[in-house]
Ligand SMILES: O=NC(=O)[C@@H](O)[C@H](O)[C@H](O)CO
């Protein structure tokens with residue numbers, strides 16, 4: 001009845017992942033994900049640093065181990081620390097589920113809904129390719145889709161497959177583009193951004209999308225931290241006629257949560273923030289002042305299930321819902337953890353879902369299912385993912401940093 005081993009794996013089936021495997025003295029194993037896109041080795045080293053302190057601890061005492069790793073870090077919070085704590089936390093919940101013979105969502109309060117509404121990543125370099133992308137995801141059953149669009153005169157734009165920085169992947173039916181921003185280079189690729197071009201282009205794109213698909217299709221959009229507050233306020237107003245489910249990361253709230261006050265007072269377009277926020281402390285103003293409508297953090301970046309369940313309970317008090325981060329750089333282990341919490345919390349909103357590549361899914365055997373636009377974590381005990389260590393060893397880590405961004409005049413900007 002104790003933790004016997006804590007092993008860290010870095011593997012790269014299609015892209016880099018960091019996996020934690022905890023084994024108890026009874027031979028029960030649990031998996032965690034500490035993948036931090038572009039910073040994988042740092043997260044792996046942090047896990048290796050804390051691993052010895054886990055040995056001998058009672059695997060059932062998840063809260064105490066969480067507090068030990070959080071308060072005991074001294075240098076608290078931040079993406080690397082919280083990703084490592086998340087990995088330990090999810091692995092311990094996986095073990096608890098296996099020992100209880102229950103899927104983790106049942107330990108978190110049971111199912112609050114039948115399935116988990118998802119959204120896909122549609123994008124285009126022009127309207128025909130955007131419509132093809134939206135049609136492809138609708139054919140796969142998605143009820144909701146994020147729309148990202150190339151900017152005239154800008155070589156590559158965040159979230160746009162088919163532009164310089166996208167990988168083409170085979171989906172269930174036909175071709176899909178998986179947008180993977182981390183490119184296998186040792187030095188980050190430099191991209192360019194221009195707010196004026198963006199603000200002059202995107203509202204018209206949503207006008208065309210609404211004209212073609214009508215009002216039923218759930219539409220989302222990600223500004224990826226790039227607008228100043230007043231630009232974000234104007235953008236939100238310009239989007240109001242197109243009735244978006246949310247505009248995401250419209251302005252960098254992690255710098256100053258008060259930025260969102262300016263946006264909130266000017267627009268009713270719902271706001272989603274938080275995929276790079278890693279603890280509830282950085283949500284206090286955003287949630288207490290109802291400056292956001294959706295919490296974007298992924299379970300595996302934000303202290304794991306223990307912390308995220310508390311964060312979502314706090315959010316529930318203020319009518320704020322979940323919209324957890326679910327790109328391919330959250331591993332299948334992390335995606336499964338998201339889904340167990342998605343299913344259990346009362347204030348669920350929507351789940352981002354980029355299907356992992358076939359290569360990734362050969363190494364991570366998942367039991368979550370996608371059906372007609374909805375995901376379900378499955379009912380296997382624990383989080384329901386198996387990790388093929390032998391096959392994983394064949395995929396060596398390769399540096400793959402995220403790009404950086406500059407304005408047209410060369411000024412550094414958020415990517
Ligand atoms: O909403 N989703 C996103 O913003 C993601 O695509 C992030 O750019 C990547 O996860 C960064 O690694």
Ligand SMILES: [Co+2]
Nearest residue numbers: 222248249275
């Ligand atoms: Co985003």
